[in-house]
Amino acid sequence: MTPSVDPSLNRRKLRIALRKAREEAGLTQREAAEQVEWSLSKLIRVESGSVSISVSDLRALAQVYGITGHAVMAELEEAARGSKGHSWWSSYHDALNPQFAQYLGYETAASRLHTYHPIVVPGHLQTRAYAEALLAPRGLSADQIRRVVDLRMERQSRMFEGTGRLDSVFVLDEAAVRREIGGKEVLAEQLQQLTDFGARSDVTIRVLPFTAGAHYSTFGSFVLLGFTDDKDLLYLEYATGSMTGGEDETLLQQYQRCYQDLTQLALDESESLDMIDRIKQDLGVG
Structure with missing residues (x-):
């Protein structure tokens, strides 16, 4: 069978x-x-x-x-x-574009994920309330927002609760953990979820502090996927999504070096989680 x-x-x-x-x-x-x-x-x-x-x-x-x-x-x-049949995300065809659907196929097969986000908490780690608040200004209907958020929640569940979990490292800019998406209560819940994820053995969360200054990727987020049986892949998260891998080795290597620089500039795991906890406490919620 x-x-x-x-x-x-x-x-x-x-x-x-x-x-x-x-x-x-x-x-x-x-x-x-x-x-x-x-x-x-x-x-x-x-x-x-x-x-x-x-x-x-x-x-x-x-x-x-x-x-x-x-x-x-x-x-x-x-x-x-x-090889026949539909992938789990096929039922969300109305909530994703072809580039992101292709990316999900790669992400499902990856053994490690390294990513940097300068503005907001990445979808992998978002709470439902945070995701809803983030999508609210985009002019989507309530049903469209629900579909996108449902997709993110199922992706999160499969990524962190299923078998064959990814070895994941998330570098978040300090702006991403301070920006009050949805207000203080929503952000506080989101920061607590980051702390919970950061306590896991398969997840590393690091914060790039404002004091780190300028660096190569100040203009946008990106994801590096690693595989045991294939070349690494770079996913650049533009408005429509853009993916490149072995076909542009120079660009891939450029972002790999960028990621190494970011990890050298970022706070370590303990310092990062301490900062996240301090920001949560400063919100004065709960």
Whole structure:
């Protein structure tokens, strides 16, 4: 029986294996597509992990690539059967754009997550009240806000309560933990949640103090995802979302160096949680 894992993980497994096999066979994407009589776009979608692949199509590619091992083929065929269906976020299609949906597939497969946020608490760590208050000025209907917040809450639950948890490090600018999104009570609840998350062994929260001065990423937030079986990936959180990975190695390395600089400038874990607690106490709530 096909393992009960998200289809995106099986598509990703196939993407990595088939891309590697094609490269080892010395074929370009166009050459491989021609040999199996596919359109180039179909092969590109398979190698991007954006679509499922049938067992018969998998076998056709395997023959071209020279994949003959019985155990390897059995594993790939199992992944092909499990690549069909919808990912957990598919039901929120009305609340996310295609770029972010693609990002969620990568995040689900990642082994580590390092991120920096200069303005607000990131969605991974938000309380429901904080998320609702953050979305309120965007001109969305009450139903639209509920859908986006439900997506964030389910993502949070899966990320921190499920199996295969991410090793996560969050660097938050001091502005993000002082900004009164939703008022003092909402912020106090949010800061308490940061403290609770920061006490976990798989979550590190660090604050970049105002005294750190200028640094490379003063203009925006970003996420670095790490994988055990693939290249790291950079996600830049613009208004519409923009993703890059191995196709722009220079930019990826630039942000990796930036993140190293941020961690050197940020307070350590204990100092960060102490600052968050002081800010919460200064709110005078509860």
